[in-house]
Amino acid sequence: QSALTQPLSASGSLGQSVTISCTGTGSDVGTHNDVSWYQQRPGKVPKLIIYGVNQRPSGVPDRFSGSKSGNTASLTVSGLQGEDEADYYCLSNAGNYMAVFGTGTHVTVL
Amino acid sequence: QVQMEQSGSELKTPGASVKVSCKASGYSLSSFSINWVRQAPGQGLEWMGWINTKTGKPTYAQDFRGRFVFSLDTSVRTAFLQISRLKIEDTAVYYCVRDLTTCAFDFWGRGTLVTVSS
Numbered sequence: 001q002s003a004l005t006q007p008l009s010a011s012g013s014l015g016q017s018v019t020i021s022c023t024g025t026g027s028d029v030g031t032h033n034d035v036s037w038y039q040q041r042p043g044k045v046p047k048l049i050i051y052g053v054n055q056r057p058s059g060v061p062d063r064f065s066g067s068k069s070g071n072t073a074s075l076t077v078s079g080l081q082g083e084d085e086a087d088y089y090c091l092s093n094a095g096n097y098m099a100v101f102g103t104g105t106h107v108t109v110l
Numbered sequence: 111q112v113q114m115e116q117s118g119s120e121l122k123t124p125g126a127s128v129k130v131s132c133k134a135s136g137y138s139l140s141s142f143s144i145n146w147v148r149q150a151p152g153q154g155l156e157w158m159g160w161i162n163t164k165t166g167k168p169t170y171a172q173d174f175r176g177r178f179v180f181s182l183d184t185s186v187r188t189a190f191l192q193i194s195r196l197k198i199e200d201t202a203v204y205y206c207v208r209d210l211t212t213c214a215f216d217f218w219g220r221g222t223l224v225t226v227s228s
Contacts, residue, residue, distance in 0.1 A: 001172060003154070034213040038155070045205070045221060046147075046155065051214035089155050093213045097160075097169045099145075104154040 001094050004029065004102035011108040012080045022073040022090030022102045030071035034093035037066060037075045041086045050075060077107070085109045112136040114144075114206050114219035121225045122196050130191040130222045132206030140164045143209045144189045146180060149221070150202040160209065161189055196226045 005023040012018035022029065022037075029035060037050040048057055050066035053073065063078045073092070077084050090102035117131040132144065146158040159170040161180040168180035179192045189206055204222050207215040 032212075034211070036214050038215070040155075045218045046215075047218075048210075048214060048216050051210065051216075057216060087154075091155075091157065091213050091215070098171060099157045099160075099213050100171075101147075101155045101157050 001028075001098060001100045004090055004092060004100055006088075006090060006102040006105045008103075009106045009108065011110055012077075013110045014080055014082065016080055017076060017078045018080060018107055019074050019076045020088055020090075020105045020107070022075070022092075024071050024073075024092055024100070026071060028071075028092040028094040028100055029068065029073050031095065032093035033068070034099075035066070035068060035073045036091045037064075038089045038091065039084075039086045040089065041083075046089065080109050082109050112208065112217045114208060114217050116204075116206060116219035116222045119223040119225070121227065124196055124198060124226055124228055126196050126226075127192065127194045128196060128224055130193075130204055130206075130224070132189045132191070132219050134187050134189065134208065137208075139184060139187050144182075145207045145209050145215060146191050147205040147207055147215075147218075148202045149205070150199070153202075158191075158204075163189075193224070196224075198226050198228075200224060201226045 038046040040046040054066040094100045115133040145160040148156045158174045161168045181190045206219045208217040210216040
């Protein structure tokens with residue numbers, strides 16, 4: 001199972017939006033709605049920010065939103081804040097009780 | 111509150127074995143599976159597999175079959191990751207995580223750094 005493909009980096013200015021893609025195949029992202037996103041700040045433990053494609057856990061700001069089209073899932077961060085500068089990873093159900101992470105995207109807030 | 115408490119850092123030589131523990135508390139253990147995730151220094155997250163906390167059955171990702179073993183002791187609410195025949199490239203932080211629903215890792219342990227060095 002190959003890692004899902006994410007851009008290495010993305011950036012946006014304070015207050016603007018950034019969208020990160022997560023491209024898989026018809027066996028993972030394309031088939032399953034079990035797609036989640038994680039934020040990992042430097043030196044910290046990853047944090048769940050989106051699950052089930054577009055569900056936000058309690059306490060996660062609504063600036064974070066998720067969507068999916070075909071084999072590609074996306075995470076949008078609106079109203080960028082300095083604290084959003086971090087690495088972001090997607091995770092998808094890959095069938096047969098398997099899962100796979102994305103390659104990770106570093107978001108820079110300009 | 112939900113906690114996943116992991117054992118401390120380990121320093122091992124190549125060829126040795128290591129056993130990492132993950133004690134779950136604050137919820138019904140059998141209601142959620144426990145997954146394991148690896149992160150090598152400066153690298154991304156890798157899904158290693160999971161253990162069914164109702165049956166104790168482990169499932170391994172392709173790259174983690176053979177030297178990696180997941181186990182569970184429900185009497186002490188603890189999951190274990192054992193790695194045998196350690197290699198330099200096994201140096202990484204290993205996380206145990208609770209799966210809220212399929213692929214929704216809501217509570218993470220602090221991570222256990224395993225360093226393999228001669």
